[in-house]
Amino acid sequence: MKSSQLKSSLALFWVLFGASCSEHHGDGADAKVAKLGTIEITARLMEVPQKAVIERQLYNYAGVFKYQIEQVHRGALKKGDIIYVAHYNPFKPRYEVADNRILNIGGNAGSLVAGQHHRMALEAPLDDHYMGGIVNEYFEEHPTVIHWALWTNAADAPKP
Amino acid sequence: MRNIAHILFCVLFVGAVIRAEDDGQLQLTAEVKSHGWIAYSARSGKGDWDIFACRPDGSDIRNLTNSPDTNEGYPLFSRDGARLLYRRIKRDENFNGNDHGSQGALILSKSDGSQAKALGGEGELPWASWSPDGKQIATLSLKGVEIVDLATGKVVRTMKRNGFFQQFTWSPDGKWFSGVSNSFGTGWSDARMNAETGAANAVSREDCCTPDWFPDSNRMIFSNRQVKQGNNGYGWTQLWMANADGTKAGLVYAENGRHIYGGHVSPDGKYVIFTGNAQEDGDSEHAGAPMELMRLSDAPMIGGNDREDLIKQFPKAKNGPVLKLPHGWEPIWTLHEIFTVKK
Numbered sequence: 023m024k025s026s027q028l029k030s031s032l033a034l035f036w037v038l039f040g041a042s043c044s045e046h047h048g049d050g051a052d053a054k055v056a057k058l059g060t061i062e063i064t065a066r067l068m069e070v071p072q073k074a075v076i077e078r079q080l081y082n083y084a085g086v087f088k089y090q091i092e093q094v095h096r097g098a099l100k101k102g103d104i105i106y107v108a109h110y111n112p113f114k115p116r117y118e119v120a121d122n123r124i125l126n127i128g129g130n131a132g133s134l135v136a137g138q139h140h141r142m143a144l145e146a147p148l149d150d151h152y153m154g155g156i157v158n159e160y161f162e163e164h165p166t167v168i169h170w171a172l173w174t175n176a177a178d179a180p181k182p
Numbered sequence: 183m184r185n186i187a188h189i190l191f192c193v194l195f196v197g198a199v200i201r202a203e204d205d206g207q208l209q210l211t212a213e214v215k216s217h218g219w220i221a222y223s224a225r226s227g228k229g230d231w232d233i234f235a236c237r238p239d240g241s242d243i244r245n246l247t248n249s250p251d252t253n254e255g256y257p258l259f260s261r262d263g264a265r266l267l268y269r270r271i272k273r274d275e276n277f278n279g280n281d282h283g284s285q286g287a288l289i290l291s292k293s294d295g296s297q298a299k300a301l302g303g304e305g306e307l308p309w310a311s312w313s314p315d316g317k318q319i320a321t322l323s324l325k326g327v328e329i330v331d332l333a334t335g336k337v338v339r340t341m342k343r344n345g346f347f348q349q350f351t352w353s354p355d356g357k358w359f360s361g362v363s364n365s366f367g368t369g370w371s372d373a374r375m376n377a378e379t380g381a382a383n384a385v386s387r388e389d390c391c392t393p394d395w396f397p398d399s400n401r402m403i404f405s406n407r408q409v410k411q412g413n414n415g416y417g418w419t420q421l422w423m424a425n426a427d428g429t430k431a432g433l434v435y436a437e438n439g440r441h442i443y444g445g446h447v448s449p450d451g452k453y454v455i456f457t458g459n460a461q462e463d464g465d466s467e468h469a470g471a472p473m474e475l476m477r478l479s480d481a482p483m484i485g486g487n488d489r490e491d492l493i494k495q496f497p498k499a500k501n502g503p504v505l506k507l508p509h510g511w512e513p514i515w516t517l518h519e520i521f522t523v524k525k
Contacts, residue, residue: 081280083369123281153324153347154280154364161367 050141050177058126058143058172061097064180065089065105069136071159077113082123083155084148085112086168092139093180106165108148108156109134109174116174124152129174139180143173206503214238214475214505217448218517220455221246221266221293222510223255223277225469231277233257233268233295235520238453238475240507244521246295256282256512259293260316261354263518266293267310267319270300276467277511279443283348284308284323290332293520301335309350311359320359320377322350327359327380341380346373349392353377355399358426362391372404374426385428390419395426396447402426403434403445403454421445421456423481433496435476435504437485443471447478449517454478457511458485470511476504 055062067089074085091103099105111119116129131140145151148168158168219235226232226245231253233246246266247254255277257268271277271286278285288307291298301307307330309322321328322343327350329339345365352359356377363373366384372393375382385393389407396403406422419441424431435442440458447454459471476483480502484492493499507513 081369149343149345150324153343155347155362155369156364157369158364158367 045176047139047176047178049180050139050175052130052175054128055141055143055173055175056095059145059170061099061144061146061169062095062142063089063091063097063099063105063144064093064095064139064141064177065091065107066179067134067136067138067140068104070134071157073159074157075113075134076157081155082111082121083157084108084110084152084170086156086158086160086165087112087134088160089140095141097144105169106158106160106167107142107144107169107171108152108158109171110152123154127172129171129176131174131176139177141175141177142171144169144171146170207505210475210477210503210505211239214448214453215241217450217453218263218515219293219520220473220507220513220515221257221259221520222473222508222513223257223268223470224508224510226250230273231255233266234508234510235294236508238448238455238507238515239505240473243508246291247298248295253277253286254289257514258310258312259514259516259518259520260312261314262316263293263516263520265316266291266295267312280348282512283310283350293516293518294522301332309348309361311350311352313352314354314356320350320352322346322348322361327375344375344380344382346375346382351394353395353399354397358395358399360385360393360395360402360426362393372402374402383428385424385426386422386431390422392443392445394446396423397449397451400426403447405441405443405445408436419443421454423478433482433499434478435481435483435485436492436496438488438492439486440471444473444512446514448515452478453515454481455507455513455515457513470509473507473510473513474504475507477502 086106086108110124116131120128146167146169148170151170217238221235223231224234228250230250233254236243253271254268268289269286270289287300288310289298290301307321310319319330326343327341328337331338345363346361348362350361359375363371366387368387370389370391371387372385372390385402391405393402393404403423405419407419408417420436421434421442423434442456442458444457455475457471457473482496482499484499
């Protein structure tokens with residue numbers, strides 16, 4: 023094999039390898055997200071408040087995050103609305119978050135990063151579903167409802 | 183010659199200070215020795231957690247539960263001092279500083295530990311707290327606040343919990359509840375709830391916990407996390423008091439290197455007991471923390487040797503005696519004589 027052919031082959035390999043490794047999540051649908059809670063949406067995580075993702079020594083807590091709804095699968099929310107969602111111990115990947123205090127939560131999403139799209143099963147109001155400390159950096163925005171994230175899957179942005 | 187005189191002066195001065203401190207300790211010991219009983223949870227010699235009682239000077243320690251096969255913790259005297267509520271968990275389970283009020287079963291006994299009986303199953307009647315007359319308990323769960331009649335075991339009233347989630351205590355006058363709430367912008371706010379309407383206000387919006395009442399039901403004592411106070415930006419928890427509407431908050435006791443938790447005011451409002459430990463949560467995972475007692479009239483006070491930054495922060499801090507009591511966790515005080523005196 024000539025050197026130029028070798029280079030071309032390697033370049034093609036890296037392009038194909040890169041494509042296969044880039045994150046494609048699909049629509050994030052699975053049996054859990056379709057079943058849990060009374061609300062199911064796909065939404066974009068608008069930002070990650072710094073204090074909401076700090077691991078706290080000995081203390082479990084929920085952190086409040088701001089999302090913009092992109093698609094409503096179940097429930098009475100509207101596309102385009104901004105909502106506040108509480109994630110339990112948000113410094114953990116969602117697939118490791120269930121513990122002996124909070125059993126039926128999870129999902130396949132890893133670290134929470136601004137701009138990600140999540141397909142989530144939610145409940146509301148938070149007070150009916152979660153007892154514990156809340157780190158809410160949006161307190162001064164007076165959110166009327168905080169939703170409780172039961173299941174959070176990574177998803178691609180819904181096609182328009 | 184001058185140097186010798188100077189050294190002699192210093193020795194005499196230090197000796198006088200030590201003597202004065204000893205005198206202060208002795209005086210405080212004499213004041214509180216016969217001032218009722220303190221109940222607390224602690225490790226027994228067999229390694230399990232039991233409920234103990236001691237005199238407020240730390241003397242005359244008695245094991246009230248003596249149950250090596252189970253752990254007991256979180257004792258609460260009824261306001262008349264006649265009965266005790268506490269939680270019983272499995273021997274291989276640890277008390278967790280955030281969930282201890284809902285772990286295991288709620289046990290009711292006479293205040294000397296006799297006639298113990300379970301009032302519910304595992305996890306039932308969480309965060310139970312005595313009504314002033316001892317006929318009811320208030321509980322706190324995801325369902326809300328429930329008032330339970332002790333004679334019948336029936337729920338006689340329910341209320342929304344409005345963000346309260348732990349360490350729920352009915353006030354001595356019966357008009358309020360105190361607890362830790364998530365409704366006030368910090369993860370853990372000490373707060374007060376109107377026992378009739380459910381209306382709530384924050385008492386402290388620092389990260390704080392273990393709120394408890396003064397006997398007048400108008401003031402509260404609580405632990406306050408001061409992030410500015412070192413510990414790699416994590417801060418040490420200090421003991422504070424405030425009016426129950428959140429006004430006139432002030433330091434009671436602080437110490438660099440120890441978290442001050444479990445503040446409980448004596449039923450006459452003159453003294454306070456607390457625990458202090460380098461570990462979080464009063465260290466219920468291990469052996470609890472040393473309990474200590476001071477006069478409220480000596481507050482604010484700074485403890486320990488590393489005091490410089492705290493004295494700058496609290497220039498009006500006073501000096502006063504602090505009694506060292508046994509290791510324990512979540513202490514509570516009654517002025518009543520809880521043991522039958524043999525004639």
